[in-house]
Amino acid sequence: MTSGTPELSRSSCKVAALAGGVGGARLAGGLAQVLQPENLTVIVNTGDDFEHLGLKICPDLDTVCYTLAGLANPVTGWGRSGDTWQALETLSRLGGPSWFRLGDHDLGLHLERTRRLRAGETLSQVTRHFCQSFGIQAQVLPMSDDLVATWVHSDAGTLAFQDYFVRRKCQPRVSGFFFEGAENAQPAPGVLEAVAGADLVVLCPSNPWVSLDPILAVPGVRAAVQRRPCVGVSPIIGGKTIKGPAAKMFTELGLESSALSVASHYQDLLMGFVIDQTDQALSGAIAALGMAVCATDTIMNTPQKRAWLAKEVIEFSLALVGKPSSTQTAEEENRSAAKHR
Ligand code: GDP
Ligand code: CA
Numbered sequence: 001m002t003s004g005t006p007e008l009s010r011s012s013c014k015v016a017a018l019a020g021g022v023g024g025a026r027l028a029g030g031l032a033q034v035l036q037p038e039n040l041t042v043i044v045n046t047g048d049d050f051e052h053l054g055l056k057i058c059p060d061l062d063t064v065c066y067t068l069a070g071l072a073n074p075v076t077g078w079g080r081s082g083d084t085w086q087a088l089e090t091l092s093r094l095g096g097p098s099w100f101r102l103g104d105h106d107l108g109l110h111l112e113r114t115r116r117l118r119a120g121e122t123l124s125q126v127t128r129h130f131c132q133s134f135g136i137q138a139q140v141l142p143m144s145d146d147l148v149a150t151w152v153h154s155d156a157g158t159l160a161f162q163d164y165f166v167r168r169k170c171q172p173r174v175s176g177f178f179f180e181g182a183e184n185a186q187p188a189p190g191v192l193e194a195v196a197g198a199d200l201v202v203l204c205p206s207n208p209w210v211s212l213d214p215i216l217a218v219p220g221v222r223a224a225v226q227r228r229p230c231v232g233v234s235p236i237i238g239g240k241t242i243k244g245p246a247a248k249m250f251t252e253l254g255l256e257s258s259a260l261s262v263a264s265h266y267q268d269l270l271m272g273f274v275i276d277q278t279d280q281a282l283s284g285a286i287a288a289l290g291m292a293v294c295a296t297d298t299i300m301n302t303p304q305k306r307a308w309l310a311k312e313v314i315e316f317s318l319a320l321v322g323k324p325s326s327t328q329t330a331e332e333e334n335r336s337a338a339k340h341r
Contacts, residue, residue, distance in 0.1 A: 018043050
């Protein structure tokens, strides 16, 4: 497959990727392997962030950073590989809250982040420092330095995100979401610039409701994404998630759990959507929403498969941006997308 235009190739393509935790980190890890590091900015959800044991915990930022640093635990999808649990054991024996699992190395990072924040650094500054220490070359940005908290409306009441997600294991039936503080939050320094300067915005295969919607709710972000070529990757494969409650959320909200529903959720943003080959039969219906479709293997269970999918996503997108979208008909888009099937 050749790239789109001579001017824009994979080696020069600037990407801004919007990411939550597991699915976001997997594709971000792939993009980091196939792009020039200075051309990749990962903008990460902080709606999951909370204070626990007096510490500031940023689950999605940490999953992305641990993944890019090669330190992530591949089995759990959160935390660090080879971490130990002595602090948590002591805390638990003393009657402290142990429902949120924090390994010893992980705790060290939360201690230092909390110390720096209390000393007056912003979350972006702390994140930049950690990325440098971990040798991460891509730019990782929190969506905002201001507090934005995801709340889940459910049949068990309105729940703080981690209460719903971890303590109650996503069991309550959801009816909606609320991003407290979003309307007054500023995008973190560099966020709007990264999107505006991107040749391509990638919506990672993250939970649309509670990973990417909070980012898009930060004032200015959605409008900035709308002005750039944008492609997404479906987190729903064969109606199910690989991990997490996204499929259950679609169903509980009265929507079909499918890649088509995800495409429709982002219809105002996407010029192209990458779905799993399992869902190939949905290609026509997704194309009818006005976007090109690429059906391929989207399961990123090894570093090689992450890089492979990242390359597919970029090349599919370059083929689309190679032509001015105003002159490209839906039929032409589908034809160019079909090359990737
Ligand atoms: P969280 O913040 O940890 O919940 O993670 P995200 O919101 O970033 O990602 C959760 C989504 O990632 C789930 O809906 C999964 O189906 C999806 N996901 C995880 N691994 C993969 C993968 O290898 N391929 C695809 N297509 N989706 C994945
Ligand atoms: Ca998350």
